[in-house]
Amino acid sequence: MSKKVLVTGATGSIATLAIPSLIENGLSVRAFVRNAKKAENLKKLGVEIFEGDLSNQEEINEAAKGMDSILSLTAAGPDAVAQASAITKAAKQAGAKHLIRLSAIKAAEDAPTENGRFHFQTDKEIIASGIPYTILRPHFFxxxxxxxxxxxxxxxxxxxxxxxxxxxMIDVRDIADCIVSLLTNGGHEGEIYNPTxxxxxxxxxxxxxxxxxxxxxxxxxxxxxxxxxxxxxxxxxxxxxxxxxxxxxxxxxxxxxxxxNDDVTTITGRKAxxxxxxxxxxxxxxxxxxxxxxxxxxxx
Ligand SMILES: NC(=O)c1ccc[n+]([C@@H]2O[C@H](COP(=O)([O-])OP(=O)(O)OC[C@H]3O[C@@H](n4cnc5c(N)ncnc54)[C@H](OP(=O)(O)O)[C@@H]3O)[C@@H](O)[C@H]2O)c1
The missing domain is CATH 3.90.25.10 (UDP-galactose 4-epimerase, domain 1)
Known part of the structure; x- marks a missing residue:
């Protein structure tokens, strides 16, 4: 049976590149989207579309049910920590075996941007959750x-x-390739990478x-x-x-x-x-x- 993956932020720049390769690699993809009309192209690829909003815990809980892995991707913004937290809670409740989180460059408690500080809070919550995780903190796109x-x-x-x-700076195609490799081949649990x-x-x-x-x-x-x-x-x-x-x-x-650095090579086996x-x-x-x-x- 093919591995089931839930992807949030599925109509965004990274997931749009990653999802077709996930399908090509034989994974079964459920896309969490807030507007199904924007996901017509994904549907044509054979992606299951789940309409919901990341501000709604019940919707994301429902979407995560039965999933083996979850790609947690949120838009940068003031609601990012709450939205990512909802995804982490849903992953825990669903018993997901691997949570891949798209964080950001040098996320830290004292990062110079609120985005970096927000991502650090999310990363900390994921690490404490007990769910096997891999965190990617990519450079400027x-x-x-x-x-x-x-x-x-x-x-x-x-x-x-x-x-x-x-x-x-990194080509978003390399971030997508890292995600595809992690979701397809597994491994790298408990690791934080900083792809460049x-x-x-x-x-x-x-x-x-x-x-x-x-x-x-x-x-x-x-x-x-x-x-x-x-x-x-x-x-x-x-x-x-x-x-x-x-x-x-x-x-x-x-x-x-x-x-x-060589983090893209470590994950994908080829150069950035x-x-x-x-x-x-x-x-x-x-x-x-x-x-x-x-x-x-x-x-x-
Ligand atoms: N840009 C950079 O240089 C850079 C560098 C490192 C890390 N990052 C990180 O990359 C992440 C963004 O990735 P991206 O560029 O792939 O995303 P993106 O293109 O900004 O897309 C965001 C996705 O989130 C969805 N979304 C937003 N609000 C939602 C809600 N309330 N409920 C459900 N879905 C919602 C959007 O749906 P709609 O299509 O409906 O809007 C879209 O699919 C951020 O966490 C950012 O910090 C960015």
Missing amino acids: MQNLFMSVPTILEQGNMYWGMGQGKLG GASSITFTEAAAIISKGIGKPVNYISIPIEAVGQALRSMGQGEWVAKLMMDYSKAYSANWGDYA RTFQQFFDEVLSWGFKQPAKSNETVALA
């Missing part, structure tokens, strides 16, 4: 750079507040790769932290996200994210993708079919 496609096309500039800080991309790079280096790829000059302009908040507010993002990105920008500018690969295989698509600046990936 390369896919966040889709936000810069419109200004690169219009002005040849990309605006971020990272100074000349280096980041071991192949190397740690500045935004100036990223801009140079994009520039070469699209055949026109691309400048990275490092803007003041306050301007990061203003830009996000003008894109319609709320105060929580604006503050979050200001805090992340401050930390990254101080080189808080300057590390790269480079920024060049990400540009060639993913980001370049954005220059053929421009993304709208307020309709991209989650930033935190």
Whole structure:
């Protein structure tokens, strides 16, 4: 009988990449979604759609029943700790044998962002729960750079507040591959990983790769932290996200994210993708079919 997996955050950027491979690998997937209409593509793949909201403990309890493994994925935001706690409680009640948690870069009690502190609280609750767990704390997503496609096309500039800080940013496809490997092959229980991309790079280096790829000059302009908040507010993002990105920008500018490791290899058996690969295989698509600046990936 195939392994049964419950995936939360199933219509989000990571799960959307992971679920097709889980199905290809013969797993039986139940997707917890708050809007079944958004899950039509998943349904076509053979995914069982369970409509519910992570603010409702009974719904998530029901969804977790009979599941062997659970991928706990929540959106970054003020409700993340409560939502993740509901998933952990449901996993415990269902007797799940493996809980995979998507946490965030350097989650810690004293992390420089509320997102990092929230993830730490969730990770602590999972560790104390007694459920066999694996926690992934991935680095900044390369896919966040889709936000810069419109200004690169219009002005040849990309605006971020990272100074000349280096980041071991990761391709979301590698995070999805880690999840697929953990859910398909098992193992790694009781481990916390910090997956990164192949190397740690500045935004100036990223801009140079994009520039070469699209055949026109691309400048990275490092803007003041306050301007990061203003830009996000003008894109319609709320105060929580604006503050979050200001805090992340401050930390990254101080080189808080300057590390790269082999965690992707440890989990998947192959090397993490480079920024060049990400540009060639993913980001370049954005220059053929421009993304709208307020309709991209989650930033935190
Ligand atoms: N961006 C980064 O650089 C970065 C780096 C490290 C870690 N992270 C972490 O990655 C996680 C986000 O992953 P992601 O990018 O795959 O997510 P995402 O694209 O933001 O998607 C969030 C998912 O959660 C669902 N959701 C939100 N509220 C819900 C609710 N009340 N009930 C049920 N479902 C709900 C959304 O459903 P709808 O489709 O209906 O909205 C969506 O499926 C966060 O925990 C973040 O801290 C991000």
